[in-house]
Amino acid sequence: MPRRNCSKTHPLFLPPMSTHPTVPCPPLATTFVGVHHPVSTPDCPIQQFRGIKYATVPARFRQSILNTTYPQVTDAKTHGPIAPQIKRNDLDDPLFGFVREEPFPVVQDEFECLNLVITRPGGIPADASLPVMFWIHGGSNVIGSGSHYLCDAGRLVRTSVEIEQPVIVVSINYRLGLFGFAASEALEESNRLLGDVGVGNYGLNDQLTALAWVRRHIASFGGNPSQITLFGESAGAINIHALLLSHTNATKPIANRAIIQSGVIRPPAVQSVSSQGSSLKRIMCRLGATSVDDLRKVSVDAVIAHTPSVMHATDDGVFFRPNWRSNPIPENIDALIIGDCAYESVLWTPSVLLWTSVSLIRRIRAVIRGVYKADSLLRTYGLSWNTDTEDAHRVTFNILNDAHFAWPTDCVARATKAKGGVDVYRYVFDQESPFTFTAHHAVDLLYLFDNISPKGPVRKIKCFDDSPASSSEEDEEEEDEIAGRENYFMISDFSYNAKRVTEGLQERWIGFANGRTPWREDKLCVFGPEGEVGERPLEEELAERRRVAQWREALERVEPEVVYRLALELGNGPGHKAR
Template identity: 30%
Template sequence: MPAVINYPHPSLGTVRGLASASTHQFRGIPYASLVNGWAAPVVVEGDPSGSIDATSLGPTAPSPPMGVEMEFSHIQQRLPTPSVHQSATECLNLNLTAPGNHTCGSRLPVMVFLHGGGYAIGANSWPQYDFQRLVELSVRMGHPVIGINVNYRLGALGFLTSEELVARGYPPNRGLLDQRAALLWIQKYIAGFGGDPQSLTLVGQSAGGVSATHHLQSELPLFKRMVSMGGTNLLMRPLPHAVAESTYRGYVDRLGLGSLSAAERVQALLTMDYETIVAAFSPADALLPVSGGELRLTDHTYAEIYQGDAGSLVLPGRKWCERIMIGDCQSDGSIMSTMLSYDPVTIASSFRASFERSLGSADKVDLIMKEYGISEESAGEEAYDRILTFVTDLCFFLPILQYGHYWSGQAHLYNFNEPNPWDGRWKGRANHILDVAFLFQNYNDLLSEPQRAVAIQFAEDLIAFAHGREPWKPFRWETTDLHTRVYGGRAAETVGQVQTLLAPDPRTERSTSILNLTATVPADELSRAFGVFLSGH
């Protein structure tokens, strides 16, 4: 059992935490307060004479109760899960893991993790994200880091918005505002835990990676380095206000508030219990970041990011984020299987019909289907998988190349190919979420020795990156030094291997199909067409 410690923080007072053999963990520390579940977050001010009990995990944001099991089902392996309650107003807390010998003068690099979950599920208490083993590894390496997991609001409380909410002081993108508040709190108070506020690395996976790239639109420096794992703002683009308004109308109608006045409706939302609000969610709801707002989110395009050095892209983070690491899993599109509500038998014909309507050209659709071998005559599962390969290339692989181009010379690209070892739909494939499952070392006891070596190397590379070192050669577009780090592969000789290659080396197990296709059909056209197809039209 870990021992309880009383840690003297110069600005927060006495912080009670848990000490293991080589780490200290401080759990459930409030970083921002909320007047109600819809309010803007207010960064918590420290009290040098006060005390914080950080021995227990804090409440999570309201979300579907089986969220962690949904993620385990995709990883195809579960871990023991702690019991944690939800709260609409006390969910803005973080967990901090530090080496056991940290002091105020340590000045250690800090890794801040934003979980994924499509802005609908996720929590800093989920066991697959526990930083303890990764921090222990950093200590053994001789390059210690501090790890922090952040809770932020999800679903309706995090992202439902409308003009009538904004007019009454309830801003859009509240979940992203929560994340920013956490980063500001960390900058202010991490030195007291032995961290360096000038050496923050923001690590985001899936929707967390989307969030990390959104925060690059901040004029205010928020972190020094960024890691985006299986998600960018090209995957989940900010919604137009018309879509947000339509989602809001549908949501309040299901809550029985449609006939009220605007003032009465907002007041009813403020007083409604969060269980009712969560239960009203429909899979058709677009509860995602919206354009504009305090964060001034912009719907950037593939073309803008690719041509960013030519001046077409306004991205303030380019000035203050000195280096990025960005990568994908070989079968990242697997996550879309939970959203494509098509019969596998007819999915190829539905794909063709939808894309022809969106692109207005049968010839363009023929190019897509030929490049990816999608055929109406194929067996249902084969056609489904080929469509998912197209989705992986368009939504996950192509964006990392675009960001590599924009951050040329300051970007480290990776391809995670190590196959899923556990029984299920994705066994033998590097499916979405697998990279983060390997990163935190919490599945190591369930991996073979070669796969455990991949997990350790992956973590060591991110630790080196957080220390400001180059874990492998950067991606340089101008000189065609297209270095990428490859973790594992399906072939017998590549399972358990880690190597740095020059793309398009076949050992990256990435094809040039999407590059061939986008030479004729612009990526932004394909992205819009896929969005329509994903919506069922």
């Protein structure tokens, strides 16, 4: 799609001013003062309003309350505090293959973290009524933020202006870890006495509260509260699925459209209050807390130190709509984009590399009690007692990829399409990262937000696909000798491919938010490898790019709860079992 000089072709846009941009918001009796985004150009001014507090937290483990009190002038020039989480400067390195520092000071605050960022085209009138894209970040519900540099929306909004389909992007922070998802019967009773309804799901309710704030006030920023597209990745995508299964959405639709990237909710992961309480009780013992009151007094750092690596929603009888488990289909939206990346399972690389074929077969047979079903899975995925260690690792990656991501995504997409009422558009993202040369989990974020350039040293990671791998010392020495030259040419080639994929991804996501058809429903949109972008026959291409035949032969014959447990245990490694 051609890019145009927006200031000359669209009447809404004016050149940026030297002063800070302001947005009067009469319903809140305040004026928000923001900043001109660094990606702004004279032809495409982009404004950002940061750290806007959308809700208050009355106390630890309490439901958030919509914020309605603001000063006469609200300073929105700096990012607000993020949710308490593990402090790791090298967080991106294991997955993305690079280390970056945030370009601004990061503050964590348990009670001041519920804030959002609004990124919009500059110079638009209050009645512009632009479509709104509502971003929910990922991070296993234990890490991440809406202000993280990787997912800054400046370039995405600028692209929307350049292609004459302008949008406003809202990015939010929500509570994470135990602060956002702890649940037990004792905590439920404590909250009931304090006037709260439900337990756990504080982070999910934060997201609903942020959506309520946006529907009430985004019009002041030139947005259309009746044209909201949710989009999120990994835990953010799972959370979007949960929001669409919520009682709130069943009562009154929370959005018009949704984009689910690499993650859907799996009913076995959503436990009862009593089951969650058993897990919380073990954590409380390690913290020396004997009551809910004690737990509320434990230091933030101590709570973070004992937070599990992944947090899930709780089936508390309040948050989700009735009978959602038997019908986990997104409802009350007009259209859905849904897909995954080729190598999502690199998330579990350290644990996967500990498996041998013998230990793997024994664990699979222990989890899948039926001999026929277990042997069917082993045969279908190509695992036997004679499988060497490297092939055993490849098989483990494949099972994890299918059980955690590809198969559940396929199930939700097919069920939603079969029920009708929602347009379903499927995609696969197979474009390699310029840093790891693998289409790993979350690699699509590098292209969607376009905030990272492939500069400086790069490294390869082992990619366990189905292609033969040479292991001779002679080949390894030759690869070492040409590594510098090889990387040079790959980065050079990558620049053109990256541009194709970035433009193709951004234009389709933006067009979808504008109410357009991103591609035909009977087609599969492909992004990569090697810069390929386009529509392909859905069933044929999906079978070619994903292990559809394998999961239909093996996984669909096993109970979903067992598949989920198997994925947990394989991801934990041979030394641990799922509780």
